[in-house]
Amino acid sequence: MPKLSLMFENKIVKELPVGSRPVTIGRSPDNDLPVDNLAVSNHHAKVYFEAGRLVIEDLDSLNGTFVNDLRIERATLHDGDKIHIGKHHIKVDTSGDAPAAAWDSGKKTVAAPRINETMVLDTKERRQMLQQAAAMGESMQFASTRMKVPTLVVLNGRTDQKEYVLTNKLTVIGKSAMATVRLKGWFKPAMSAQINQRDDGYYLGPGDKVPNVNGTPIHGPVRLNDGDLIEVSGVRLNFIFRE
Amino acid sequence: MRIVSGGVSDVGRVRTNNEDCFRIVTPLNLFVLSDGMGGEAHGEIASALAVETLVKHCMDTEKNPAAPFFGQPNPGWNARTKRLASAVYLANKNIFQSAEEHPEQHGMGATMTAAWIEGVKLSIAHVGDSRAYLLRSGNLLQLTQDHSLVAEQVRRGILTAAEADESDMQSVLLRALGAQPEIEVDAEEQVLIARDVLLLCSDGLTRMVTEPEIAGTLQAETDPTKAAERLVSLANENGGADNITVVVVRLETDSKGWFSWLRRGAQKKTGGNGSTGGK
Numbered sequence: 001m002p003k004l005s006l007m008f009e010n011k012i013v014k015e016l017p018v019g020s021r022p023v024t025i026g027r028s029p030d031n032d033l034p035v036d037n038l039a040v041s042n043h044h045a046k047v048y049f050e051a052g053r054l055v056i057e058d059l060d061s062l063n064g065t066f067v068n069d070l071r072i073e074r075a076t077l078h079d080g081d082k083i084h085i086g087k088h089h090i091k092v093d094t095s096g097d098a099p100a101a102a103w104d105s106g107k108k109t110v111a112a113p114r115i116n117e118t119m120v121l122d123t124k125e126r127r128q129m130l131q132q133a134a135a136m137g138e139s140m141q142f143a144s145t146r147m148k149v150p151t152l153v154v155l156n157g158r159t160d161q162k163e164y165v166l167t168n169k170l171t172v173i174g175k176s177a178m179a180t181v182r183l184k185g186w187f188k189p190a191m192s193a194q195i196n197q198r199d200d201g202y203y204l205g206p207g208d209k210v211p212n213v214n215g216t217p218i219h220g221p222v223r224l225n226d227g228d229l230i231e232v233s234g235v236r237l238n239f240i241f242r243e
Numbered sequence: 244m245r246i247v248s249g250g251v252s253d254v255g256r257v258r259t260n261n262e263d264c265f266r267i268v269t270p271l272n273l274f275v276l277s278d279g280m281g282g283e284a285h286g287e288i289a290s291a292l293a294v295e296t297l298v299k300h301c302m303d304t305e306k307n308p309a310a311p312f313f314g315q316p317n318p319g320w321n322a323r324t325k326r327l328a329s330a331v332y333l334a335n336k337n338i339f340q341s342a343e344e345h346p347e348q349h350g351m352g353a354t355m356t357a358a359w360i361e362g363v364k365l366s367i368a369h370v371g372d373s374r375a376y377l378l379r380s381g382n383l384l385q386l387t388q389d390h391s392l393v394a395e396q397v398r399r400g401i402l403t404a405a406e407a408d409e410s411d412m413q414s415v416l417l418r419a420l421g422a423q424p425e426i427e428v429d430a431e432e433q434v435l436i437a438r439d440v441l442l443l444c445s446d447g448l449t450r451m452v453t454e455p456e457i458a459g460t461l462q463a464e465t466d467p468t469k470a471a472e473r474l475v476s477l478a479n480e481n482g483g484a485d486n487i488t489v490v491v492v493r494l495e496t497d498s499k500g501w502f503s504w505l506r507r508g509a510q511k512k513t514g515g516n517g518s519t520g521g522k
Contacts, residue, residue: 022400118280118372118414120352120422169319170364170432178364178434191363194434197319199388200398206379207436220382 002054002077002094004047006033008087022048025085026059039063039086047077051222053214054094056083073148073241076214076225148241150202150224152195157235158184165242166202171195173232174207183233192233196221202239209233244437245497246272246360249468250490253475255447256483262286263445263488264294272360273301274490278373278445280419281351289353292341293334293420297357300330320430324366327359328428331368331420338421352421356387356443358492360435367431371419373488374449376457377433378440383458386431390418413450441492444474447485451478467491 001017016023016033024031026044035044041061048055054077058065066084067075077083083090150166160182164171173181176190183192191207204211205221211232213222224230230237248269254261262279264287275297279290304310304326314332316325334355342348354371367375372389388394392415393407402410420426435441440461448457456477464470471489478487 118278118416118419120280120416120419167319168321169317169324169430170321170434172434191434191436196432198431205384207434219380220384 002092004033004083005091005093006035007089007091013088018047018049018054020049022046025090026061033090035085035088037086037088040088044085045083051218051220052216053077053222053225054092055225061085072226074225075227148243150197151240151242152181152230153238153240155229155236155238157233157237159235160184166195166197169197171197172207173235173237181235181237183235185234188233192235193230195224204230204239244363244435245495246492247467247495248274248490248492249466249471250274250276250443250488251468251471251475252488253479253483253486255486256479258486260284260287261486262290263447263486264290265443265488265490266294266298267490268298268302271301271305273298274358274441274443274492275355276357276373276443276445276488276490277353277355277420278371278447278486278488279351279353281348283347285348285351286353288341288348289338289351289421292338293353293355296334296337297327297330297355300333301326301359314426314428317430321364321366321432323359323361323364324368324430324432327357327366327368328430331355331357331370331428332426335370335420335426336424339424342421352416352419354416354445355420358441358443360441360492363435365431365433365435365441367433369429369431370426372416373443373445375431376442376444378442378458378461379436380438381458381462383454383461386433388429390429391416413446435494437494437496439494441494443490443492445486445488447483447487448474448478448489451481451484451487461491465493467493 001019004016004018005012006014023033024046025033025035026042027035027040028042043059044061045056045058045065055074056077057074058072064071067081077092079094081092152164154162164181172179172191173193174191175183175188189208192209193207193211194205196203201223203221203223204213206219209232210217210219211230214229224239226241228239230239248267250265250267252261252263252265265276267274275294277290277293279286281289312325313329316328338353342351354373356369356373356375358375359366367386369387370390372391375386377384377386392412393402393410395417396402397404397407460473461470464473470491474489475487
């Protein structure tokens with residue numbers, strides 16, 4: 001299980017393994033990893049597993065979350081990465097073993113049949129119920145004020161452009177005429193991979209080929225993080241958010 | 244690619260009327276499913292009206308692609324997706340208006356999940372808690388998000404997926420056709436590859452049959468109608484608490500490799516009528 005070590009002036013303050021539940025970091029004492037410093041927001045960041053990768057997400061903190069001195073909103077964490085929050089830093093240690101987070105396969109327990117009628121909430125009821133729901137949980141960090149433009153930068157390989165801004169719902173990478181990222185050269189597949197824009201981000205999925213994200217082959221759609229490296233059909237692409 | 248499809252709708256084991264409705268429009272490769280709600284027989288009226296409106300709009304505009312779009316289609320969507328979302332928008336309008344004009348229909352509504360395939364591009368438009376799934380190389384991927392209260396709570400991290408399955412609030416929808424004069428339509432686009440299987444289903448299937456069971460059935464049974472029948476009987480074996488509707492669409496390669504391609508070429512030259520199928 002990967003381990004986070006909260007350090008202050010080179011002394012370990014607290015160590016915490018990351019399991020299947022997200023680890024929250026912030027000034028408020030209800031965090032899994034409380035950091036007592038005024039430069040730290042109450043709910044500053046969280047670290048969790050997503051598709052087998054360890055991910056850190058800034059929760060719209062005032063002073064920002066830094067990974068290896070780069071300010072991030074979401075980033076994949078690697079062994080030895082240093083996270084800076086306020087005056088503290090957190091060391092990432094994934095050398096232990098593979099993620100323990102077994103994926104919930106969406107298994108359903110078939111409950112006793114309920115024959116209550118389906119109902120639709122009207123707008124007012126809906127707002128109230130969602131507000132109550134939000135009060136129950138504290139994760140209401142949605143609207144980000146800065147405009148971020150998702151971009152694919154071609155690092156190497158032959159393509160028709162050097163850079164692509166992802167404006168469409170669907171972006172196809174391949175040789176096909178409908179591909180946005182057009183691959184050049186012999187024996188390139190018509191559709192190597194596709195990127196789907198969803199409410200919560202951009203997902204890379206396999207096409208005729210299985211692409212690699214940061215060196216790991218992906219067989220189903222995975223959400224892309226800022227800075228991810230995509231390799232497919234002899235082309236290397238960098239996925240980044242431009243501000 | 245060759246597209247084969249089949250669909251089945253069943254009343255289930257508990258209810259006495261079937262409020263689900265589906266339609267397969269083969270010439271357009273258009274697939275629609277709707278689950279109605281409302282007292283008396285009004286759920287049936289709502290789902291039938293939804294399907295009718297959507298299919299009519301798609302067929303009418305097929306001859307007139309310049310027809311205006313309705314609602315607020317996202318500029319990032321392709322033309323097919325915009326058209327499909329417009330059709331769902333109109334379906335909402337028709338159900339809402341019908342309920343306004345006929346007080347006894349007040350409160351009726353419907354879900355709608357529609358898929359349209361053009362070449363290798365799949366467009367989906369969706370409102371409610373019916374679902375579209377894509378089975379690709381053994382992985383079952385849910386293409387739509389449920390517009391239900393419990394699904395929203397799971398997305399916000401308030402409930403776990405397991406807690407949502409146990410919740411008695413599963414029938415509470417946040418979005419459905421007919422509830423409001425305007426509607427926000429979700430859309431999804433995918434590029435399809437050979438051997439993909441598309442599944443549209445009402446919640447009568449997904450509340451009774453687990454996703455691994457669904458994936459297994461779709462892989463084991465290659466005839467779309469038989470696969471749909473099997474899924475419906477699985478849901479009934481597990482209780483059949485609600486109406487169950489399943490539409491299965493399979494994408495098959497129309498050639499079996501180089502040899503059949505050569506064979507077909509030869510047949511054409513010799514005046515064969517191309518009975519091997521194909522586009």
